[in-house]
Amino acid sequence: MAFEKHRNILDYTLQTLLRRKFKNAGIILVFTFVIFIVGSIVFLSYSLKREARLLFKNSPDIIVQKMRAGRHELIPVTLGNDIMGIAGVSNAGPRYWGYYYDSGAKANYTILGISTFGLENNRMLTGRLPSAHERGVAAIGRGIADVRIIKKDIGSTLYLQDADGKWMDFNIVGIFESDSEILTDDLIVMSEDDFKYLVKMPSGTATDLAVNVYNETEIPTIAGKIKERFPDSRPILRDEIIRTYDAVFSWRSGLIVTLFIGALTAFIILAWDKATGLSAEEKQEIGILKAVGWETSDILEMKFWEGVVVSLTSFLCGIIIAYVHIFFMGAFLFAPALKGWSVIYPDFRLTPFIDFYQIAILLSVTVIPYIASTIIPSWKAAITDPDIVMRG
Amino acid sequence: MERKILRFRRSTIFFIFVSMSFIIITVLYIQSRISISRHHILEKDLVEIVENLSLTDMVLSTDARYTRHPTQADLFSAFQDYPGSIEHFPTGSVIPPPDFSYTGMVMRIE
Numbered sequence: 001m002a003f004e005k006h007r008n009i010l011d012y013t014l015q016t017l018l019r020r021k022f023k024n025a026g027i028i029l030v031f032t033f034v035i036f037i038v039g040s041i042v043f044l045s046y047s048l049k050r051e052a053r054l055l056f057k058n059s060p061d062i063i064v065q066k067m068r069a070g071r072h073e074l075i076p077v078t079l080g081n082d083i084m085g086i087a088g089v090s091n092a093g094p095r096y097w098g099y100y101y102d103s104g105a106k107a108n109y110t111i112l113g114i115s116t117f118g119l120e121n122n123r124m125l126t127g128r129l130p131s132a133h134e135r136g137v138a139a140i141g142r143g144i145a146d147v148r149i150i151k152k153d154i155g156s157t158l159y160l161q162d163a164d165g166k167w168m169d170f171n172i173v174g175i176f177e178s179d180s181e182i183l184t185d186d187l188i189v190m191s192e193d194d195f196k197y198l199v200k201m202p203s204g205t206a207t208d209l210a211v212n213v214y215n216e217t218e219i220p221t222i223a224g225k226i227k228e229r230f231p232d233s234r235p236i237l238r239d240e241i242i243r244t245y246d247a248v249f250s251w252r253s254g255l256i257v258t259l260f261i262g263a264l265t266a267f268i269i270l271a272w273d274k275a276t277g278l279s280a281e282e283k284q285e286i287g288i289l290k291a292v293g294w295e296t297s298d299i300l301e302m303k304f305w306e307g308v309v310v311s312l313t314s315f316l317c318g319i320i321i322a323y324v325h326i327f328f329m330g331a332f333l334f335a336p337a338l339k340g341w342s343v344i345y346p347d348f349r350l351t352p353f354i355d356f357y358q359i360a361i362l363l364s365v366t367v368i369p370y371i372a373s374t375i376i377p378s379w380k381a382a383i384t385d386p387d388i389v390m391r392g
Numbered sequence: 393m394e395r396k397i398l399r400f401r402r403s404t405i406f407f408i409f410v411s412m413s414f415i416i417i418t419v420l421y422i423q424s425r426i427s428i429s430r431h432h433i434l435e436k437d438l439v440e441i442v443e444n445l446s447l448t449d450m451v452l453s454t455d456a457r458y459t460r461h462p463t464q465a466d467l468f469s470a471f472q473d474y475p476g477s478i479e480h481f482p483t484g485s486v487i488p489p490p491d492f493s494y495t496g497m498v499m500r501i502e
Contacts, residue, residue: 011402048450065464071466108455141451182450186460241463245462316410344451345454
């Protein structure tokens with residue numbers, strides 16, 4: 001019986017909402033859009049952060065760059081031996097990497113010179129990597145193969161212009177598979193010797209140094225010692241790398257500012273309009289309901305259901321569309337902002353890591369305030385004499 | 393008479409909608425768990441690439457140095473013409489320059 005009473009009130013509420021269907025459909029649409037945008041940002045940022053945390057757990061503990069006049073400069077390889085002298089350092093090796101602008105494709109590539117041979121039986125690599133001193137061979141990312149229209153994959157030739165303007169040809173011996181494109185899409189991996197020759201790197205220098213330490217807890221201490229001993233160096237900790245990805249899509253920067261401010265403002269205006277008072281028509285309706293014998297509690301229940309129907313419908317639709325947008329449709333709304341002027345960019349096929357805590361926060365900061373902003377003005381009208389309410 | 397039997401109450405339609413939404417959410421959750429378990433299989437290979445090539449950044453965009461390698465960018469890379477110049481890469485509004493506050497350098501532009 002009690003359940004039937006609540007159901008009847010819900011029936012009546014839905015009837016009332018349908019009477020003003022355009023206004024309510026508008027509210028649901030804006031509300032759904034706000035949930036969709038915030039939900040998409042929550043899904044995208046969390047999955048990127050988790051991805052960064054998982055993928056970069058084995059990246060070098062510390063990267064040491066040399067700075068001159070605030071700019072990054074080539075670092076002497078001998079500095080690695082000095083760093084090896086610091087207690088707790090297990091390895092300090094040079095990294096050779098840089099950028100290559102392809103004026104034909106108008107694309108930026110990342111070129112990487114390696115001195116170690118590895119990645120055997122790796123499912124992300126078809127073929128192999130160049131070995132330490134092998135000349136004229138390279139492994140490339142899928143994005144480069146697409147931009148340069150390399151259809152045959154392995155066995156094709158890639159032409160790059162060296163620092164003197166002469167052409168160097170590289171036989172492609174490996175292609176990174178598309179499942180790894182978030183790491184490898186724009187990479188050209190060649191041997192250390194080829195890299196040095198291509199960019200005419202002065203002997204005894206490297207782009208930066210990768211330092212590993214025995215005990216992870218000592219990383220900040222060792223970074224401090226490096227900075228102290230070599231004041232012109234800039235140690236970058238692995239934690240900072242992960243923190244940078246936290247910042248890319250954080251609440252206070254990036255996409256939230258770019259896309260969300262307009263929608264948020266619209267939603268605040270909407271909620272403010274609801275919270276500051278009822279329309280004359282709504283007041284009259286409450287008065288009539290009171291006059292025909294509805295209790296104040298019934299009217300509050302009706303308004304509660306009104307809030308629940310609007311906000312829950314919007315929340316459920318918004319969150320489902322957000323999920324589909326990010327994980328099935330490759331974040332097509334956000335992707336252009338990220339691609340910018342990039343010629344090579346990966347498809348955002350992200351792993352759907354979901355943070356239920358953030359979803360619960362989203363639920364509590366949108367649905368609950370909306371229900372409250374529906375009930376409170378009605379409560380004011382419901383406790384007033386029906387005659388006064390109907391007269392306005 | 394027949395029409396009356398077929399017609400659902402509005403509350404029933406609402407409950408059906410909410411139930412359907414929860415079913416869709418459950419299906420999406422199951423799909424996410426399947427994708428995550430598949431990712432864990434590939435993860436070993438991806439981590440091996442990172443370790444072997446000493447990678448530090450994801451390929452999110454490739455238009456500017458500091459958006460390709462946000463963690464490795466230098467102090468000036470975001471503002472290559474002069475400090476405080478208006479950002480000219482569209483991705484700069486999404487990928488901010490790194491935080492250099494720990495370097496203790498203070499710059500005042502008047």
